[in-house]
Amino acid sequence: MTIELGHFALILAFAMAVAQAGGGLLLWRRPSAGVEAMVRQTALLQFLLVAGAFASLAAAFLTSDFSVALVFEHSHTLQPALYKLTSVWGNHEGSMLLWVMILVAFAASVAQFGGRLPGELRTLVLGVQGLLVAAFIGFTLFTSNPFARLDPAPLEGRDLNPILQDIGLAIHPPLLYIGYVGFSVCFAFAIAALISGRIDAAWARWVRPWTLAAWLFLTLGIAMGSYWAYYELGWGGFWFWDPVENASFMPWLAGTALLHSALVMEKRNALKIWTILLAILTFSLSLLGTFLVRSGILTSVHSFASDPARGLVILAILGSFIGGAFVLFALRAPTLRAGGLFAPVSREGALILNNLFLATACAAVLTGTLYPLVLDALTGARISVGPPYFNLTFGVLMTPLLIVMPFGPLLAWKRADLLAAGQRLLVAVVVAVVLTTIASALLWDGFSLAPLGLLLGFWVTIGAIADLAERGKLFQVSTGESIRRLAGLPRSAFSSALAHFGVGVSVIGIVMVSAYESELITTMAAGESVELSGFTLTLLGDETLPGPNYTAERVTLTVGGAGAGTLASERRIFIASGLETTEAGIATYGFSQLYVSVGDRSAEGHVVRIWFKPFVLLIWLGPVLMAMAGLISLTDRRLRLGVPSRTAQQIEKPAE
Amino acid sequence: MTRKQRRLLVIGGIGAVLLGAVVLIAIAFQQTFSFFLTPSELVAHAVEDGRAFRLGGLVKAGSCARDGEALRFTITDGQADVAATYSGLVPDLFREGQGVVADGRLMPDRTFAAAAIMAKHDETYIPKEIVDELKARGEWYEGQQGAPLPAADNPCRAP
Numbered sequence: 001m002t003i004e005l006g007h008f009a010l011i012l013a014f015a016m017a018v019a020q021a022g023g024g025l026l027l028w029r030r031p032s033a034g035v036e037a038m039v040r041q042t043a044l045l046q047f048l049l050v051a052g053a054f055a056s057l058a059a060a061f062l063t064s065d066f067s068v069a070l071v072f073e074h075s076h077t078l079q080p081a082l083y084k085l086t087s088v089w090g091n092h093e094g095s096m097l098l099w100v101m102i103l104v105a106f107a108a109s110v111a112q113f114g115g116r117l118p119g120e121l122r123t124l125v126l127g128v129q130g131l132l133v134a135a136f137i138g139f140t141l142f143t144s145n146p147f148a149r150l151d152p153a154p155l156e157g158r159d160l161n162p163i164l165q166d167i168g169l170a171i172h173p174p175l176l177y178i179g180y181v182g183f184s185v186c187f188a189f190a191i192a193a194l195i196s197g198r199i200d201a202a203w204a205r206w207v208r209p210w211t212l213a214a215w216l217f218l219t220l221g222i223a224m225g226s227y228w229a230y231y232e233l234g235w236g237g238f239w240f241w242d243p244v245e246n247a248s249f250m251p252w253l254a255g256t257a258l259l260h261s262a263l264v265m266e267k268r269n270a271l272k273i274w275t276i277l278l279a280i281l282t283f284s285l286s287l288l289g290t291f292l293v294r295s296g297i298l299t300s301v302h303s304f305a306s307d308p309a310r311g312l313v314i315l316a317i318l319g320s321f322i323g324g325a326f327v328l329f330a331l332r333a334p335t336l337r338a339g340g341l342f343a344p345v346s347r348e349g350a351l352i353l354n355n356l357f358l359a360t361a362c363a364a365v366l367t368g369t370l371y372p373l374v375l376d377a378l379t380g381a382r383i384s385v386g387p388p389y390f391n392l393t394f395g396v397l398m399t400p401l402l403i404v405m406p407f408g409p410l411l412a413w414k415r416a417d418l419l420a421a422g423q424r425l426l427v428a429v430v431v432a433v434v435l436t437t438i439a440s441a442l443l444w445d446g447f448s449l450a451p452l453g454l455l456l457g458f459w460v461t462i463g464a465i466a467d468l469a470e471r472g473k474l475f476q477v478s479t480g481e482s483i484r485r486l487a488g489l490p491r492s493a494f495s496s497a498l499a500h501f502g503v504g505v506s507v508i509g510i511v512m513v514s515a516y517e518s519e520l521i522t523t524m525a526a527g528e529s530v531e532l533s534g535f536t537l538t539l540l541g542d543e544t545l546p547g548p549n550y551t552a553e554r555v556t557l558t559v560g561g562a563g564a565g566t567l568a569s570e571r572r573i574f575i576a577s578g579l580e581t582t583e584a585g586i587a588t589y590g591f592s593q594l595y596v597s598v599g600d601r602s603a604e605g606h607v608v609r610i611w612f613k614p615f616v617l618l619i620w621l622g623p624v625l626m627a628m629a630g631l632i633s634l635t636d637r638r639l640r641l642g643v644p645s646r647t648a649q650q651i652e653k654p655a656e
Numbered sequence: 657m658t659r660k661q662r663r664l665l666v667i668g669g670i671g672a673v674l675l676g677a678v679v680l681i682a683i684a685f686q687q688t689f690s691f692f693l694t695p696s697e698l699v700a701h702a703v704e705d706g707r708a709f710r711l712g713g714l715v716k717a718g719s720c721a722r723d724g725e726a727l728r729f730t731i732t733d734g735q736a737d738v739a740a741t742y743s744g745l746v747p748d749l750f751r752e753g754q755g756v757v758a759d760g761r762l763m764p765d766r767t768f769a770a771a772a773i774m775a776k777h778d779e780t781y782i783p784k785e786i787v788d789e790l791k792a793r794g795e796w797y798e799g800q801q802g803a804p805l806p807a808a809d810n811p812c813r814a815p
Contacts, residue, residue: 356673
């Protein structure tokens, strides 16, 4: 019964979204109080309805109601409660429902918290969001209905794909989806700006908090997905340049560019056309990602539960939204006037450089991801573009960005003195070179490019610290005075320094692992020992243990030498499906990890693959720092959604 | 600097970076892309010696033989077979009859040395390229994969 209620709620939400889109898009010009209220309330009600629909599906999963086809396909009574819940989005239909719920939640928050927006703009934004919601609820209802019943109801379910039975499924997809879908708000604002023709600094001010929120969740989502793949897939890799990974990475690159260009637009009223275009592009790339993942047109290691027939429908939705947005953009863009002027060497110039390199890197990733598809469609030739391509192009394009990154925050708006900024960074250069020399000497194992990478990483991290030190005039005035100065800085100064610091931390981690990890594949019997990077690993033996819905064959190793501890790697054989997964054994020493994957059995014992990954945790610590920086920036009072009334009044005047 | 010169400088700089990026992408692409081949294509066409490529097909039934870390198996698409070797741990879903995509090179003795084996999260996985191939020959039917194999009976993973 609750399932039918949920189904009905979703249908009702669909009807409301259509009404919201119609009301918002047709009546946005001087909306009456009634229209404004209708558009706002439908947005809020939709959230309640879709949340109700989601809750009814979740209840069906938690109670293992196998009369629901989706529950039968993807759940099992023996699964722990947490995995019963996460099974809701561990499949195509349920994950679309989660996607839609987040989309509706963002629309509802614009309706709820957008009270200070001018009525026309808010109505229009909600109209665009209504259109998006209608399209995606429609897609869910008509092609991927999660509420279909099964009669007669089976006694037992088919179990969730074992690889997904992990805490990672509870964390990664929701974060990633909040990030992906959050950019829909930026998209709606961009479309609203293009329709109404009001594009000014205030627009950037309104959009920035939403961009920041989406960006910080996407950052966390990608990082957590990477860590999940690292420990779950048992290959010890953190990034494979797989199409599905690229699909989440491209909106991140575009979103990062948007975050920076919106800054120029907000402060200097410049780069308006580009910022609007980026807002459209970022969400288009999110949609493209959804299409690539959901349609299964790409050969990927991460995708699951895809269906090409649905892919066509998503492609149609994608095409009409992106196509429509670009037509609107082409019609409107020529009427926009360029804003504030600036010299090439200035904060604006640095931010343009940032956008230039992020956008080209994004284009390089897009080319590498889509070119094989296009070539296949046009000529039938099948090629694959792998990590070497991405490492080369992405690495070359990111290097100049990392070199100029510490300069950016030190340059003044409009016109800046590069030499002065260079002098102020002199200490940072020296410290970075010294740190690189020490680290490279300690880790030396033959000639490689690794020291250059480390130098970049240290340069960015130390540069971020130097930026704060400079603002606080550290060592130039008394310590107390410095602290007073730092405390008086706006939060955005801290957040940009922290975000840049996080980038440097990630770079150091990536270079360390790529250049200095060591690996060993061997066969070990009980009692045997091997040595790797100063660690001695001894295989204690294996035992068979029962799990809730699997039996585990656990192999335990003790670690001696450079660090002490025990490691256990498991092969889990799932009762319902007969499938098995490998759980890696990981021991952490500081930021470094020993990673053991015990796999196939041979006549002489177990085949064991051991890695030592120096400073591997830095790779994910970086994004966590970036997300924290985003959070700090969100709490900056200058960015609060209730914009200062002074600006609001300026907006009331119609822009020419 | 006049306004015009300034603008020229900015636009010229952006243009130079974009041009450089296009050249970079083209060169990187030329140097690194690899062909995706099915076993019959590999038999029909010669592959440059030592050039890495991607081979996709099904693990032939009864072809897995494991000796310590070394695994020998055959990749087939129903038309042609290619003997393959791999050292290390195979993905959990790797088994006979299962779809497989492997990166590697051809050895002088015409065996395929796989450097990396990819399998999907999905238990009913056949590479799309192989599905297309089978469909083109009319040998494809839904549910091709059959039920998963109990782990202990998997000769690819235990002796």
